[in-house]
Amino acid sequence: MTETDGDIVLEVKDLSTWFETRHETVKAVDHVSLTLRHGRTLCVVGESGSGKSVTARSILNIVPKPGRIVTGEVILHNSTLEWAGGKPIDLAALHPRGRRIRTVRGREIAMIFQEPMASLSPVHTIGSQIVEAIRLHRRMNQAEARALAVEMLDRVRIPRPSQAVDSYPFEFSGGMRQRAMTAMALVCEPKLLIADEPTTALDVTTQAEILELMKNLQSLYGMALMFITHDMGVVAEIADEVAVMHQGRVVEHGPVNAIFAAPQHPYTQRLLNSVLVLERRSHRALGRSLRPGADTILDVENLGMRFDSRRGLFRTSGEGAVQALDSVAFSLARGESLGIVGESGSGKTTLGRCVLRILEPTSGRIRFKRRSREPVDLAALPAPAMKPYWEAMRLIFQDPFASLNPRMTLLQIIGEPLRNYGIASGSELEHRVATLMQRVGLSPETMRRYPHAFSGGQRQRIGIARAIALKPELIVADEATSALDVSLRAQILDLLLDLGHELELSYIIISHDISVIRYMCDRVAVMHRGRIVEIGETGSVCDDPQHPYTRSLISAIPKPDPRQRGRAGRIRYQPNGAN
């Protein structure tokens, strides 16, 4: 492939963006240089806090306060703007709120964000928002602009565009909204499209479709694409070139095949390794076998959960009820770990919470058998009688920030269950908490600190320490690693596996990420619209899925290997009788 200077759309030279507060200066972007070429895709990849988003915002000169561009140039070549007169423009030198930079934004460089609902106005129709974007930059009357809006919606493959143009964002699904955002970004045929984690909030099947759409649109319009992501699978799927960012710096930069095949920088190697580790089953899980004759710890039969719309003074019941769980049945042997995978809204979180009786299931049986006790049907118990069972079945939460009380110290948080079940108090409690903290890899000296002093990974360890404090028999982990960076994921999962050996724990691992399930689960149940569509050994379900929905789910997962790009054909699932 020949690369000439005429291809260059935008050059970022030695860019530094700092956030200066009273106490410290955070160098969010530190001497970064990038080149974006016509028709090519540059993926900027890195973990949270690596400065990817700030780099994108610095290009458009929309850095949030107190950040500011300290040094460097952002040079836009071959612009068609009249005031530039065909000369390259340094965007970093323009006034951030001036008239000139505004003519660049949207027309020459467009941006789409992670959360489409937050960037679309909820009180205007999709059409009127696209029309506004058109008329800001192009001389067009209302009717022409509307016709163009319909055409754009068609181009991003929104069904029935002439009707969709008059819908409101809340009527669209997440994927449709992201398509509409893309349509809005492309109306002025920008030379550069910056996409900041556009698929992170989407389900994996929707993500696959958006990625495909972006590739098609790029070949249609020939714009340069700067794609920001933390997901190496997405990078392998879409990138021509990759820039790896770490702590504000670009540590490695090169063609996608070179980065994946022969990473040079130790950070890139570490990052790729932590992704590849999750592509296989953990060796810790492999060495583990079920004790022969292990009893069944949990037996769920015909579990149903209906969310009724709220009954009010003037409302009748029955409307808008949602069947979140529909005759779900599975059983779990002692020491086994069962993965539950599904897309958002499939009912997997509801299932976890029903098993723990945080939510009241509307029908079914949950037979729970404690070690050397008789099985009990939890679904039939009155709510106050649950307390003794919560000692043996524990929950690990998804959000490591919301699930720890910010007003309590670690000692209080981890010691809370021990205290409430009357197991320990005073110095005995302190000793136990110290032991637990050491076990999950936290320094016991920090037990009098508050959770805000800890990072996401450390907070999740606190949550695990709290969960194992009572020596439980069953742990439900609800997306326990999805808020964490990929390099931490395997560590947390390894910790869970080790604890599982030691305490002979059974796990229910709820995740949207099939690699997490494959890494540590013995069996997996695939959920779709409140039902378990497939359940079986993890290996066989992942490699040889039987149900068409499972097949579509597995085929949509991007593989972190650019050589396999487009190899596996996408399978689309059309549920019959879809409503």
Next chain:
Amino acid sequence: MTASSPAATGDPLPPDTVPLGPAGSASQLRLMWGQFKRHRMAMVSAIVLIMIYLTAAFCEFLAPFSPIAFNPRYTYAPPQRLHLFDRDAAGQLVFMPHVNGYKVTIDPVALRRTFIVDDKVKHPVGLFVASEPYQMWGLITLRRKLIGPLVKGDPMYLLGADRLGRDMLSRILYGTRISMTIGLIGVTLSLVLGIVLGGLSGYYGGWIDHIIQRTIEFVLSLPTTPLWLGLAAAMPTNWPPLRIYLCITIILSLIGWTSLARVVRGRFLSLRTEDFVTAARLDGAGESRIIFRHMAPSFISHIIAEVSLAIPGMILAETALSFLGLGLQPPMVSWGVLLQEAQNIRAIATAPWLFAPGIAVVIAVLALNFVGDGLRDAADPYRQ
């Protein structure tokens, strides 16, 4: 499975262990204080407020005169300037605080008395001067005042005198006690009502929530001023002042609790679904422990902020009622009662210093509002 086995493994710390900053073990109060200190207006206002409440506590000692001491010679006397230095016989400047005397002339036609400051007459003023014996807090008998004329009976009207020749400064200082405490007591009452009813409403939901919310809506739909007027007018005038004072606070808090109840309910509703509250339930915490140990610390700071914003409303309501003559009655001295004197055009024309209590109201209300704002900003140190 033994308890000792996990400790024995002694895993190395994970690579994401970061050195903790000094803020790591800062308690909630310390974080709030750090945040509050940055709000400069709130800090200044807090100091002003502390001074106002100290005045309210020690008004007997601070006020030069009794609020009911009158002197017909000095009706509507204008404010005097306090001079700190004087020239002695040799013309040297010496420290001798004093105020100048008045010369009174009577207009023979209109019979209006006009006061002219007489430079020649000097009434010396001192600190900790002897005075008539008075009762501090109705308990201790004292014979000294912070400031006053050295010669008993000399006129000293730093903020002027009213229609009966009473010292405005003394009356405003005494008024501070009534006006500022009526806010505190009224808010305490509405706080108790608001927390109990709002808490029940938010925590239990369902039909309890329904009844309490409809009651609040009903109370809020009543027009407040006519309600206050009616209730205040219904109080017999021959009641002792203390009972009237208590009744006024109750009337004021009858309305005030509703907004606090809504705030508390809102906090309960949002906290009830928080993950850490679910976690506490799973940790086997009982209901009262969940409410008081897990949820309360997260909203108590918001409530303090809300309360400090509710006090000015109470103060203003009392002032308004008393100004209209329906609140506290004249033997008691509050800022509203004092402002009754400034109701007519004559007061504006001849004795503008009668508005001084109004300035006191403005300062107190502004200070409370700024402190409330600062507290509200500081209430959530984990927001970032």
